[in-house]
Structures are given as C-alpha cells and as structure tokens.
Amino acid sequence: MTEEKLPIASGRDTARGLLAALGRRRGLTIMALVTLCAGVGAALVAPWIIGLMVDDITRGGGSLLPYGLALVGSLTVGAALTWAGRVLLARLGQGTIREVREAAFRTALAQPTARIEAAGTGDLVARLSGDVRAVGQVVEEALPAFLAALFGIVLSLAGMGLLDGRFALAALLAAPVQYFSLRWFLRRSAPVYRRHRAVVAERGQRTIEAVRGVDTVLALRTEEQHLERIAEASEQAIGLEVRATKVRNDFNVFLNGAELVGLSAVLVVGYFLVADGQVGLGAATAAALYFLGLFGPMGTLLFRIDELQDAGASLARLFGVIGLPKPAPREGVAAPRRGAxxxxxxxxxxxxxxxxxxxxxxxxxxxxxxxxxxxxxxxxxxxxxxxxxxxxxxxxxxxxxxxxxxxxxxxxxxxxxxxxxxxxxxxxxxxxxxxxxxxxxxxxxxxxxxxxxxxxxxxxxxxxxxxxxxxxxxxxxxxxxxxxxxxxxxxxxxxxxxxxxxxxxxxxxxxxxxxxxxxxxxxxxxxxxxxxxxxxxxxxxxxxxxxxxxxxxxxxxxxxxxxxxxxxxxxxxxxxx
The missing domain is CATH 3.40.50.300 (P-loop containing nucleotide triphosphate hydrolases)
Structure with a gap:
C-alpha cells in the first residue's frame, strides 16, 4: 500500500477559506480592527504633545501642567482602547479557529476510514492538535502584536508626514533595507517551516505506531529499532529548529542596520530643517520620537511575520483536510442489510x-x-x-x-x-x-x-x-x-x-x-x-x-x-x- 498523505491547501485556498470564516463574523472583525487602531492612534498623540511642550519651553512658556494632563490622557485612552481591541481580536480569532478545527474534524470523520488509515493517523492527529495549537498561540499572542505594530507604523509615518513630509521620506530610507531583509528571510525560512511541520507529523506517526503495537514490539524485541526511528525524526526536527534560529538571528542583524539608516536620516534632516528655520525644535523632536517609536513596532512586525508564517503553514494543513472530497449525501433509505x-x-x-x-x-x-x-x-x-x-x-x-x-x-x-x-x-x-x-x-x-x-x-x-x-x-x-x-x-x-x-x-x-x-x-x-x-x-x-x-x-x-x-x-x- 502506497501512503497517500493528506493534502496541504495552497496559499490562495487557505486565504479564501480564512476570509470566508472571518466574513461570517464581519461585525466583530470591523469592531476589533477599528478599536485596536484607535487605541494605537490615541497613544501616538503623545510624541506630538511632547513636541508642542518643547516649543513652548523654548519660547519661555508657562505651566507644563496642561501638557502633562494631555499626555496622561492620551496614554490612558490608548491603553484602554488597545486592551479592548485585543480582547475583541482574541474573541474573533478563537471563534474562527474553533470553526476551522470543527470543519476539519467533521470532514475527517466523513472520509472513508481507509483514506485516513492510508495517510497515517499521526498526520491527522498532528493537524487537529499541534497545528490547531500553533494557530491558537499565534492568534492569542502574535496576531494582536502584529496588527498593533502595523497600525503603529502607518500612523507614525502619517504623523511624521503631518509635521513635515521630509521627515517621513527620511524614515522611509530604511524601507528598502527592511524589504530586502524580509524577502531574504521568507525565502530561507518558508521551506524550513514546511519541512519542520512534516517531520513533526512523521514523528507523531512513528510514535503512535509504536504505542499501538507495543505488545508486538516487545514480543519481537524491536524496541531499539522503533526508538531509533523516533529519534531520527526528532533529530531532524531539532536540526530544522537550529536552522530556523540561525536564519532569525541573521535577520535581526539586517533589521538593526535598517534602524541605523533610518534614524540617521531623520536626525540629519531634522538638523538641517531646524538650522534653516523651516521647522521648530519641537517638530524635529516629535519626528525623532515617532521614528524611535517605530523601532519596537517594526521589529515586532517583521519578527511576527515569522510566527504568522508558521501559523499559515498550520492553517494550510487544516484547510487541506477541510478540502478533502466529501461523500455525496445519502440518497433515499439504505437497503436492508443482510450481512453477506x-x-x-x-x-x-x-x-x-x-x-x-x-x-x-x-x-x-x-x-x-x-x-x-x-x-x-x-x-x-x-x-x-x-x-x-x-x-x-x-x-x-x-x-x-x-x-x-x-x-x-x-x-x-x-x-x-x-x-x-x-x-x-x-x-x-x-x-x-x-x-x-x-x-x-x-x-x-x-x-x-x-x-x-x-x-x-x-x-x-x-x-x-x-x-x-x-x-x-x-x-x-x-x-x-x-x-x-x-x-x-x-x-x-x-x-x-x-x-x-x-x-x-x-x-x-x-x-x-x-x-x-x-x-x-x-x-x-x-x-x-x-x-x-x-x-x-x-x-x-x-x-x-x-x-x-x-x-x-x-x-x-x-x-x-x-x-x-x-x-x-x-x-x-x-x-x-
């Protein structure tokens, strides 16, 4: 019998299935995204307030209390809305995962038993447990951070553009370095993650086979052979984890270089604009703060792509199960069964x-x-x-x-x-x-x-x-x-x-x-x-x-x-x- 592995959905089919699941929760999706974006935007008012405060100080202004109160209000509202947005996003994500998991489980149960056996139950178990768990962790941790970082980058660049468009252009000098770094990272990491998922599933299959046939294994004294097969798959998984870590570390070096390029450009532009009297010191300060504030979100955005890519591989495996051909509905009443x-x-x-x-x-x-x-x-x-x-x-x-x-x-x-x-x-x-x-x-x-x-x-x-x-x-x-x-x-x-x-x-x-x-x-x-x-x-x-x-x-x-x-x-x- 030739093993017929369960299929893996293409990127297009995975995206289509995910969008369809989110579409059934359209109201919650919109509410979660708007609330999270509003929270990030409220927090990003702070650098603008600090810029106004710097200008007021340079002009010999009076009390700083109004600025302090506005700063506290901005951060408080931002924290509250961000928290609410994360809660809504978690509810949206968990509900979507539940629907995908149940659809995959329902489709698997509808298959002829021989189809699942031919593919190996270890693969199905890995998909309905390990892959679901991987997606759940990303939805709980990585996805909110990714979206918050994305909104933060967009709104920070918009804020710099409102101060002076040249600040935003200077900040964007880091974009080519980040873009090519990301392409390099995805090109090298994607095959590693796909292979890692397959190896983990194979290890699960070998473990299940050994446990199911433990009496036969002991009777034939083949414990060492089965342990070697499981250890072989484990060593492959460890090797792939090490490769992924090395790729991530190299990626981090490229990101640090991009931050150096961008910050240097913003500071140089700010120096010349302030020296020429085209912008005030407060605007230059706010622009520098906006760019410094981009360090965290940009790193989060690019590094979370790593986790989102892993979750995407898991979703493709789940939608691969969902996409299995389903048996046609029963037609009429089943004929009397005799047992011949x-x-x-x-x-x-x-x-x-x-x-x-x-x-x-x-x-x-x-x-x-x-x-x-x-x-x-x-x-x-x-x-x-x-x-x-x-x-x-x-x-x-x-x-x-x-x-x-x-x-x-x-x-x-x-x-x-x-x-x-x-x-x-x-x-x-x-x-x-x-x-x-x-x-x-x-x-x-x-x-x-x-x-x-x-x-x-x-x-x-x-x-x-x-x-x-x-x-x-x-x-x-x-x-x-x-x-x-x-x-x-x-x-x-x-x-x-x-x-x-x-x-x-x-x-x-x-x-x-x-x-x-x-x-x-x-x-x-x-x-x-x-x-x-x-x-x-x-x-x-x-x-x-x-x-x-x-x-x-x-x-x-x-x-x-x-x-x-x-x-x-x-x-x-x-x-x-």
Whole structure:
C-alpha cells in the first residue's frame, strides 16, 4: 500500500477559506480592527504633545501642567482602547479557529476510514492538535502584536508626514533595507517551516505506531529499532529548529542596520530643517520620537511575520483536510442489510514488495460465525481491517451484500459493519453516555443487553448507568473495559460484527466470561472473530486458518482437527498447554 498523505491547501485556498470564516463574523472583525487602531492612534498623540511642550519651553512658556494632563490622557485612552481591541481580536480569532478545527474534524470523520488509515493517523492527529495549537498561540499572542505594530507604523509615518513630509521620506530610507531583509528571510525560512511541520507529523506517526503495537514490539524485541526511528525524526526536527534560529538571528542583524539608516536620516534632516528655520525644535523632536517609536513596532512586525508564517503553514494543513472530497449525501433509505460477505482473490501490501494478503478468497452467509486463526503475522488483523473498510484493498474484490465495498457510502458502511479491536476505548462520561454513542437505545434495552452479556457489574457500580468513567472518572480494569465495549457492540444495529482479538486483554478469570459475552454480542448477525484463543474457534460455524497472508485451511473445528495440517498442530499445542 502506497501512503497517500493528506493534502496541504495552497496559499490562495487557505486565504479564501480564512476570509470566508472571518466574513461570517464581519461585525466583530470591523469592531476589533477599528478599536485596536484607535487605541494605537490615541497613544501616538503623545510624541506630538511632547513636541508642542518643547516649543513652548523654548519660547519661555508657562505651566507644563496642561501638557502633562494631555499626555496622561492620551496614554490612558490608548491603553484602554488597545486592551479592548485585543480582547475583541482574541474573541474573533478563537471563534474562527474553533470553526476551522470543527470543519476539519467533521470532514475527517466523513472520509472513508481507509483514506485516513492510508495517510497515517499521526498526520491527522498532528493537524487537529499541534497545528490547531500553533494557530491558537499565534492568534492569542502574535496576531494582536502584529496588527498593533502595523497600525503603529502607518500612523507614525502619517504623523511624521503631518509635521513635515521630509521627515517621513527620511524614515522611509530604511524601507528598502527592511524589504530586502524580509524577502531574504521568507525565502530561507518558508521551506524550513514546511519541512519542520512534516517531520513533526512523521514523528507523531512513528510514535503512535509504536504505542499501538507495543505488545508486538516487545514480543519481537524491536524496541531499539522503533526508538531509533523516533529519534531520527526528532533529530531532524531539532536540526530544522537550529536552522530556523540561525536564519532569525541573521535577520535581526539586517533589521538593526535598517534602524541605523533610518534614524540617521531623520536626525540629519531634522538638523538641517531646524538650522534653516523651516521647522521648530519641537517638530524635529516629535519626528525623532515617532521614528524611535517605530523601532519596537517594526521589529515586532517583521519578527511576527515569522510566527504568522508558521501559523499559515498550520492553517494550510487544516484547510487541506477541510478540502478533502466529501461523500455525496445519502440518497433515499439504505437497503436492508443482510450481512453477506464475499471476498475474491484479495491482495494487500502495507509496503511495496511485501505481501500481507495474497489471493485470499472467502465468503460468509448472513448470520454465519467465522473464526480466523493463525500465527502472529499471518495476516488476520489485516484481513479484518480490510473487511471493515479500515484499509483499502489493493487487488481482488470485497463485497458486502453483493455491493463492492468501495461503492458503499462511508456512513452506511460504518452502520453496517462494526469492528472491535483488542484496545477498546472508554469514552469520558457516564456509562449511559458511552453506550448511547452508537445507538439510540433506551435504558430498558441497555439493561437487557447488559444482562444477556453477563455484565451485571455495570449496574452494581456506585451510580449504575450514571457512573462516570474514563478520564477523571472511575477507572475500569482491562477486562471491564472490553466487557463494556462488547455491550456497546451488542447495542449497535450493524449486520456484521468483526472482533479482532477483542477479548485478548482478559485474564484467565475473565476469559470464559468475555468469550461468552462476545458470542452474545454477535447474536444472530454475521460474525468474523480473529481468535487468539482456540477455545473461541471451537464454537464457530467455520474456521479459516491463515499462513503468510493466505487462507490455507477452511472447515469446522471437527473437520480440521481430524485432518492433518496447521490447525491440528495448533490445536494439539493448545490442548497440551
């Protein structure tokens, strides 16, 4: 299987999506920008007031109290409006991020499971967590500072221009240096940030793979190999961080040079204009103060571009998810599901040159229970995931109810096929909420299934169905977690139930109970059981034995035990143990 990475939106598509999200908050956008601009403008009245005060002093004027009061008023109003503008901007930004995050999550959930698996769940997790967090930090810190700096630069240049246009022209001598510095910086930093995001996602994918398969990793003693792969990605990320830091430091040197050019020009122009009597000393002082006040905003503006660029890369990854093709709406009522499965010459490979499934053919009649057994690495779990639609089949055909699996609407397939692995998840909340996530069963139905699956311990909990479990709730043992998940499966309306070693975590005391619960959870539906204990295979209508990605035997337990072959050998070893 060739990995199909999730797409990354182009700059134009990202800008279009962001503007559309802001457009749905047009009033708040305008209010935030106007308030922030007014706050910056009020604070920038201060240099003008100081210039008037200098002129008054040179003329031997009287009290400075009015100037002091005006100065305090300017700064107070500016601080208050700037604070209000930042609050409005934070509300705007967080609301927009929430909309983008939810849209990305909703689109991801609408995709066929095989599409997400093919791309790697680590990439999706990195986008919905790390990228969202990166954008959130920028909106909270960098964006208000960037906009305040931008407004400060524009208004400061306007103020210098009102004093004398030549002051503004002198200040603009720094602009070419800043412009070429910024171009140099963006040209060198953009590839670094894009590569860094990709490496972080790859590191997340490798970590998730190792954690998910921790039992297999430990059994095969490949801990060091996985740690080396994760360390390799971490070293790449660190190297990229160092490169980015070096580029930022060089950029800072260029900015300092631009400030030197601009300030020198303003002071020289001011000297000649004052000496020639064309402007007063107060105007020259105000112009110098305006330019000195540009140091902070200009540095902030240019350095925040660094963070905004990083956030832009994150937004492009999020809008890449949002831009994924969405399945067409369901047309009419889904046809009745019987649970028939037909697989012909199925081939599958996680990596080129590796055959995980090779010419697998099988079928299951509605209501038939099939156990799949074999040694570790035989292809059992891969087969289960293909049947559930979690992996795309590479060769051959997979049909549910005589319809090719790729022709099923993703929502219909998820309703028709439910799969439970050996690592079931306990959702945070009450047990009632946990059981109701995948069905609209009422309390009576829940209690009936709990009783049929022998899970009376659930009702014996402190608050019964209302007992809070999961994070910050009552901890459940691995056996209880699997038992609860089986009740959830029993309540689902699916016509096919796939249990991939769904009772593997049970201790010896719970094994028989959970095996019986698994049979009860399947009920009269079609069941595919990936059996890690041969006792689970005995009760199946038919057993498939897999070796090296192929089905090498098929039959009932009695037939296979009587015939010489892999199953008889496995059974002999099982009963001897």
């Amino acid at each position: 499965i037909d697989v012909q010459d199925l081939g599958f490979a996680h990596r080129p040159g590796q055959r995980d499934l090779d010419a697998v053919s099988m079928s299951a009649e509605p209501g038939e229970k099939i156990a799949v057994v074999g040694a570790s690495g035989a292809g059992k779990t891969t087969l289960a995931r293909v049947l559930a639609g979690a992996l795309p089949h590479g060769e051959g055909a997979v049909r549910h109810d005589e319809v090719d699996i790729e022709a099923w609407h993703p929502h219909d397939l998820r309703d028709a096929v439910v799969m439970l692995t050996q690592e079931p998840h306990v959702f945070a909340g009450s047990i009632r909420d946990d059981l109701a996530l995948f069905s609209d069963a009422d309390e009576e139905e829940m209690r009936r299934e709990i009783d049929q699956l022998g899970a009376g311990w659930i009702l014996a909990l402190p608050d019964g169905l209302d007992t809070v479990v999961g994070e910050a709730g009552l901890p459940l043992t691995p056996g209880q977690t699997q038992h609860l998940a089986l009740v959830r499966v029993a309540l689902a309306a699916a016509s096919v139930v796939i249990l991939d070693e769904a009772t593997a975590e049970a201790g010896s005391a719970d094994a028989e109970l959970l095996d019986q619960a698994a049979l009860a959870a399947i009920g009269g539906r079609t069941g595919i059981v990936i059996a890690h204990r041969l006792s689970q295979a005995v009760t199946a209508d038919r057993i498939l034995v897999m070796q090296d990605g192929r089905v090498v035997q098929s039959g009932t337990h009695d037939e296979l035990v009587a015939a010489a072959g892999p199953y008889a050998e496995l059974w002999a070893a099982w009963t001897a143990w």
